[in-house]
Amino acid sequence: MYYKLNIYFFLICLSFAIIFFTYVFFKSEIFAEGTKHSYYLKYYIISAFLFLLSFILLFLKKKSIFAFITISLSAFISIYAVELFLTFKFKEPPNEKLRYIKEFRKTDPEIVPMIYLADQMYGRNINDGIAPLAGISKKETIFCKEDGPMIRYQSDRFGFNNLNQIWDEQDIFAITIGDSFTHGACVDTKNTIAYKLDKNKFILNLGMGGTGPLAQFATLREYLNRANPKNIIWIYYEENDLGDLIFEKSQPILKKYLEDDSFSQQLTLKQKKIDKKLLRILHFEIDNRNNIKAKKIKNFIKLKFVRKLVFDKISNNKILIPDDFMKIMNKARMLARDKNVGFYFVYLPEKERFIKNELNNGEFRNYHKVIKIINDLDISLIDLNIEFKKNYKDPVVLYNQSQLHLSVLGYNKAAELIYKKINELNK
Secondary structure, eight states: OHHHHHHHHHHHHHHHHHHHHHHHHIIIIIISTTTTHHHHHHHHHHHHHHHHHHHHGGGOOHHHHHHHHHHHHHHHHHHHHHHHHHHHHTOOOOOGGGGGHHHHTSSSOSEEEOOOTGGGGGGTTOOSSOOOOSOOTTSEEEEEOSSSSOEEEEOOTTSSSSOGGGGGOSOEEEEEEESHHHHTTTSOGGGSHHHHHOTTSEEEEOOOTTOOHHHHHHHHHHHHHHHOOSEEEEEEETTTHHHHHHHHTTSHHHHHHHHOTTOOOOGGGOHHHHHHHHHHHHHHHHHTTHHHHHHHHHHHHTTHHHIIIIITTSSTTOOOOOHHHHHHHHHHHHHHHHTTOEEEEEEEOOHHHHHTTOTTOTTGGGHHHHHHHHHHTTOEEEEHHHHHHHHOSSGGGGBOSSSSSBOHHHHHHHHHHHHHHHHHHTO
16 A cells, blocks of 8 residues: 555646646757757656656655655645735736726727737638738827826728828838837837937838737838838847747747748738738637636746746756747848848847846847857947946836836937937938
């Protein structure tokens, strides 16, 4: 009986260890393509510990087994009690979408929420062979809220955050490409980097929150000819652009932009189809609101907040640069060269860099490696990491007090510095 008890707990622990290791291996080596070893190392160590523990259980005496069970249960309950506390402490604000469900349910609503690239995962069953790269066109769009009020903007004819008439101009100075910082989170349209660059010149903002280098390159490929600008200003955000690239490479349509230089979805000709798909995704989300509850339960089971508090702070900025990052930047450079368009790479630092005083740390977010790639490709570089520090004793003042995005002052200063450096580079 005693030996059977040992075997029983050995099999339970070993099974859990195998399942846990398999999941970690998939996330680290297959999904992340081995670029996040330092992040997943701690989970590999936990896997190894579970394997070792399962074999130790074979040799424990009866009293030791029951002591192990008691300690394990106590630890289990304590950890989830902490997770429950943190879940309530960091409770997310009410979903703005839920306030407008009646409006959103309409076939042609007047107000729509911003639908991000990741949101399209909800619409995987809507298999129409198209991957939108912007929002719904010509709608009042609910964007985001940080230190100030909820930000909304009127989307242009292609779903971007612009004054619609700019697309009709023949002399467009530049387009800006990037993520939420380029998109303008969370400030009014008139305080975005694109709007503030130069009031006397036409600039199109093709930034979109939640995107990384591959989706941004796809955006460039789809909309460059329609905009016909004199310059491309690519704004790279150091905190998450490389991580977003890993996710984007798992999307079949986006991957085609990397593999086939002639591939195009012809998105400028399909806006009605894009709007229709995004509205279907929105309706799908509304009809499946229980998925939100399921996601919260899933996060609770996976100890989202405990991991973030204890584990994910360890090596969370040490991601290897995917090989395709250099490939994408080279393709973007070649595209600009073929179109005889100026190309500028803006390195935008995250708030955490200045809080931790990591300005001169070349390892932080692969700073030196990213800069080297850009220099090796002979792309004009505008390093706001250096410029912010040069102009402000404490660059944290350029960011929202409680959130990660730039403040109105930060966007204005970024635009000023970018425009100044472009002029210097062209002398």
